[in-house]
Amino acid sequence: xxxxxxxxxxxxxxxxxxxxxxxxxxxxxxxxxxxxxxxxxxxxxxxxxxxxxxxxxxxxxxxxxxxxxxxxxxxxxxxxxxxxxxxxxxxxxxxxxxxxxxxxxxxxxxxxxxxxxxxxxxxxxxxxxxxxxxxxxxxxxxxxxxxxxxxxxxxxxxxxxxxxxxxxxxxxxxxxxxxxxxxxxxxxxxxxxxxxxxxxxxxxxxxxxxxxxxxxxxxxxxxxxxxxxxxxxxxxxxxxxxxxxxxxxxxxxxxxxxxxxxx
Amino acid sequence: xxxxxxxxxxxxxxxxxxxxxxxxxxxxxxxxxxxxxxxxxxxxxxxxxxxxxxxxxxxxxxxxxxxxxxxxxxxxxxxxxxxxxxxxxxxxxxxxxxxxxxxxxxxxxxxxxxxxxxxxxxxxxxxxxxxxxxxxxxxxxxxxxxxxxxxxxxxxxxxxxxxxxxxxxxxxxxxxxxxxxxxxxxxxxxxxxxxxxxxxxxxxxxxxxxxxxxxxxxxxxxxxxxxxxxxxxxxxxxxxxxxxxxxxxxxxxxxxxxxxxxxxxxxxxxxxxxxxxxxxxxxxxxxxxxxxxxxxxxxxxxxxxxxxxxxxxxxx
Numbered sequence: 001x002x003x004x005x006x007x008x009x010x011x012x013x014x015x016x017x018x019x020x021x022x023x024x025x026x027x028x029x030x031x032x033x034x035x036x037x038x039x040x041x042x043x044x045x046x047x048x049x050x051x052x053x054x055x056x057x058x059x060x061x062x063x064x065x066x067x068x069x070x071x072x073x074x075x076x077x078x079x080x081x082x083x084x085x086x087x088x089x090x091x092x093x094x095x096x097x098x099x100x101x102x103x104x105x106x107x108x109x110x111x112x113x114x115x116x117x118x119x120x121x122x123x124x125x126x127x128x129x130x131x132x133x134x135x136x137x138x139x140x141x142x143x144x145x146x147x148x149x150x151x152x153x154x155x156x157x158x159x160x161x162x163x164x165x166x167x168x169x170x171x172x173x174x175x176x177x178x179x180x181x182x183x184x185x186x187x188x189x190x191x192x193x194x195x196x197x198x199x200x201x202x203x204x205x206x207x208x209x210x211x212x213x214x215x216x217x218x219x220x221x222x223x224x225x226x227x228x229x230x231x232x233x234x235x236x237x238x239x240x241x242x243x244x245x246x247x248x249x250x251x252x253x254x255x256x257x258x259x260x261x262x263x
Numbered sequence: 264x265x266x267x268x269x270x271x272x273x274x275x276x277x278x279x280x281x282x283x284x285x286x287x288x289x290x291x292x293x294x295x296x297x298x299x300x301x302x303x304x305x306x307x308x309x310x311x312x313x314x315x316x317x318x319x320x321x322x323x324x325x326x327x328x329x330x331x332x333x334x335x336x337x338x339x340x341x342x343x344x345x346x347x348x349x350x351x352x353x354x355x356x357x358x359x360x361x362x363x364x365x366x367x368x369x370x371x372x373x374x375x376x377x378x379x380x381x382x383x384x385x386x387x388x389x390x391x392x393x394x395x396x397x398x399x400x401x402x403x404x405x406x407x408x409x410x411x412x413x414x415x416x417x418x419x420x421x422x423x424x425x426x427x428x429x430x431x432x433x434x435x436x437x438x439x440x441x442x443x444x445x446x447x448x449x450x451x452x453x454x455x456x457x458x459x460x461x462x463x464x465x466x467x468x469x470x471x472x473x474x475x476x477x478x479x480x481x482x483x484x485x486x487x488x489x490x491x492x493x494x495x496x497x498x499x500x501x502x503x504x505x506x507x508x509x510x511x512x513x514x515x516x517x518x519x520x521x522x523x524x525x526x527x528x529x530x531x532x533x534x535x536x537x538x539x540x541x542x543x544x545x546x547x548x549x550x551x552x553x554x555x556x557x558x559x560x561x562x563x564x565x566x567x568x569x570x571x572x573x574x575x576x577x578x579x
Contacts, residue, residue, distance in 0.1 A: 152446040167424070170369040206439075240373055241421065248428050255432070256446055259439035 097129075104130045111188050111224045126180050131187015138194045142257055144201040149256055156256075160249045161186050167245055168229060175233040185232075186249070189225035192217040193250060197257040205258045214254040222247040368420035368487065370410040378415055379422060383491050384498075384519070386526040392416055393533055416530065420483075423490020430493050430575075431456055433500055440504065456575070463489050463571060470560055474553070484534050488527060492568055495519030496575050516576065520569050527565040 072087060074080065084093075094100070103125050135157055139150040165182040196217035199205070205214060226243035230236050382389055394416045397409045411419035434452045438444050467485045498519055503512035 259444035
């Protein structure tokens with residue numbers, strides 16, 4: 001529909017800040033307040049500033065009302081009920097949920113390539129779909145190696161991200177960061193640990209080679225996440241101080257994946 | 264939820280619930296363009312649907328232009344403010360730390376952290392222990408103490424918090440190396456260490472109350488100083504793991520305990536006892552007997568840290 005054509009690629013014009021960043025766009029949205037940057041779980045909830053152009057763009061609407069409110073009837077029948085058609089001006093489901101696979105892929109590749117320079121606006125579209133997916137993958141690979149620790153992973157991730165968010169905000173003098181963004185950065189940089197725990201499915205990690213792989217993964221995670229935090233909070237002279245709590249956070253996950261529990 | 268106000272509810276659309284009972288007539292909606300951002304009662308973010316943003320917001324805005332609804336909103340707002348005030352009054356005196364003061368404890372630099380770690384472990388030869396004052400550029404008056412970034416003698420909260428967390432992590436790693444790991448152990452150790460810290464803070468607060476040390480920022484300084492002992496605990500645990508034998512562990516423990524006690528004695532002297540550089544007219548003058556009592560408190564505290572240190576080590 002008109003929505004997906006305009007916004008899926010990352011910017012377009014002004015409405016429906018699906019990828020609410022300054023990545024491609026001119027400075028028209030850079031002065032918006034935090035909410036208008038698509039903050040929030042989905043990242044696709046438009047602001048009133050952004051949706052000012054939407055009533056004009058809605059198809060078949062009357063007086064700015066949506067197609068639903070103006071009484072458009074859905075087509076009946078089983079095929080339509082289980083199909084993906086809906087009202088004519090509804091945004092597609094992935095866009096409504098805020099899951100943009102292209103962005104997830106690009107952010108994942110940024111984490112996996114520690115030598116590339118991190119663009120400051122890569123994390124503007126702060127979604128939690130990628131991080132939750134990575135936590136699930138970590139839990140699954142731990143499950144394959146015999147440790148069912150899903151609850152512990154979620155608990156540590158939540159507690160750790162809250163405390164890291166507090167510490168980052170306390171350490172930053174000029175910049176600041178909101179919670180969803182910290183959780184998003186932390187979750188994306190968890191990927192090397194997910195790969196390391198995938199090794200643990202095949203070999204036991206409780207030996208020297210396992211320690212070495214885990215340490216490498218921790219350093220990789222810490223390096224990429226500290227690069228992103230330092231870029232956002234403008235703390236470039238305190239990078240080791242920013243990296244140390246991140247290293248502690250990722251070490252907890254590594255310890256969980258190395259040591260098998262004695263029941 | 265928001266609802267349509269002046270349409271007969273024949274077939275409710277899928278998005279919004281429609282009330283089936285008659286609704287009192289409302290005024291006609293103002294033109295769409297003006298009502299988008301000026302109504303202060305509607306939350307600004309995404310409250311309505313996706314395709315209907317501007318128009319429906321104008322329609323809903325009339326709901327709150329009604330006089331009774333406005334009164335209701337006022338009452339609600341006053342109630343919330345009163346509740347906030349109540350909480351602040353009754354719990355604010357237990358935790359009266361504002362964000363800027365807390366932020367000043369975290370304003371550290373790389374070199375500060377390294378030198379402070381060295382200082383905690385080798386405090387013997389360090390000479391001036393007094394904290395430096397920060398003078399405002401405008402009037403030249405004393406404005407408080409310098410941040411940790413500028414003054415090596417200033418206490419910070421970064422090192423204690425990091426040392427505390429490293430202690431918890433290291434305990435779980437050591438448990439794993441010894442083969443008794445379970446993810447629950449992380450929570451168990453964290454709760455135990457946290458309980459010890461809280462107990463110590465309560466003891467300090469009691470001591471401050473008994474000695475009439477009334478400054479709240481001094482309490483935060485004392486909390487920060489009490490976190491430095493985790494550095495010694497961590498070193499002892501590392502020494503006990505990599506070097507076999509109980510003897511080396513006890514030697515490292517005694518050394519770090521002595522260094523920590525000396526460090527605390529020297530640093531806390533300026534916190535607990537009144538300084539002569541502060542303008543003497545406003546600060547309380549203490550009698551000789553009070554000074555003696557404070558010095559005793561200082562000694563007891565520095566050496567009582569041993570017991571807490573031992574507890575932290577013995578149980579792991």
